Amino acid sequence: MALVKRVRKAESYFGQVVIGPPGSGKTTYCGKVYKFYKDKLNRKVEVVNLDPANENMNYSPKIDIMQLVTVEDVMKNLNLGPNGALMYCMEYLEENFDWLLNQLVEIKDSYLIFDMPGQVELYTHHGSIKKIFQKLEKLGYHLCAVHMVDSHYCSDPPKFISTLLLSLSTMMQIALPHVNVLSKADLLKKNASKLDFNVDFYTDVLDLNYLLDLLDEGPFTNKYKKLNAAIIELIQDYSLVCFVPLDVNSDKSLLDLKSAIDKVRKLNIRHFFSLQSCDVHCYFLAFKAQFLKPCFYISLFRVFLTLWV
C-alpha cells in the first residue's frame, strides 16, 4: 500500500511495451531504441526485460524478470514444457507485481522500454500481461504498445491476412494505445520487386480485396476464400489496422516510429473518430467504443458464419 502511495505521489511516467510474435525483432529494437533515445535524443531511458527466457540481450536491463523467475527453472522444477513455463512465469510476475513496482519506483524519471516475450497467446487471450499493464496504467504509467510483426509475411497473401487478424486481436486484448509495426523494413525494401504490390499497400492496409485475387482458386479453397473475404471486410470496414515500417538500423525510421508513438499518446481518445486512422498510423483504446456498436458484432458474426457454412 505504501509503495502504491509512493508511486501515486509522483507525476506521470511514460514508455512503450514492445510485443509481438517470436523473432519479430523486439529485443533488437529495444537495444537500438534505447541507444537512440539516450545518445541522439539525450533522454533518460531504461530497458525493462520482462522476457524470462531472454538470452541475447543487446542492452543491460535496469530491471530483469530473470532475477525473479526464469523459464528454465520453471521447466525443471514444475516439469513443464517451454510454452507452459512461460505462461507460468507471467502469472508469477502478476502475483509478484510489487517486485516490479518496487524497482520501477527507483527509475521513475526515465522513459521506459519493456522488452516482452514472443509467445502470441500472451497477447491474444492470456490475461496476465494485460492485467500487469492495466495496474501500471492506473498508477500513472502512460504506455504505448508497440506491436512488431515480421514484414516477411507481406510476401504471402494468406499469411499477411493472418497477420492483420493477429494485430487486431492483440489490440483488443492488450487495450493500450497501440502502434502496429512491420519490422525488418530494410529486407522489405530489398525484396520489393518480389512483392505483389508496393510497400504502401501493406503499410496502409487499404484495398485488401486485391489480396483475394491472389488466393488459390479451387473447390476446396472456395470456403477458405469466403472466410478471407469476411476477415478482410471486417478489417477494412473499421480501418483499425495499419503499420509503421521499421528498419532498426535507420535513425530516420526510429524517429518516424517515435512520432507515431507520441501521436498515439498525445491524441485524446475522444478525437479518434474524427481522424483518419491511417494518417496517424496508430490506433488506440478508442476502438473499445467500436465494440459498443452492434454492426461490429454483426461483422464478427459474419466471419464465424462463413467458417461454419
Ligand SMILES: Nc1nc2c(ncn2[C@@H]2O[C@H](COP(=O)(O)OP(=O)(O)OP(=O)(O)O)[C@@H](O)[C@H]2O)c(=O)[nH]1
Ligand atoms: N534485417 C533486419 N533484421 C532484423 C531487424 N530487427 C531484428 N532483426 C533480426 O531478427 C532476428 C530476431 O530478432 P530478435 O530481436 O531476437 O527478435 P525477438 O522478437 O526479440 O525474438 P523473441 O524474443 O525470440 O520473440 C535477429 O537475427 C535480428 O538480428 C531489422 O530491422 N532488420
Ligand SMILES: [Mg+2]
Ligand atoms: Mg526477444
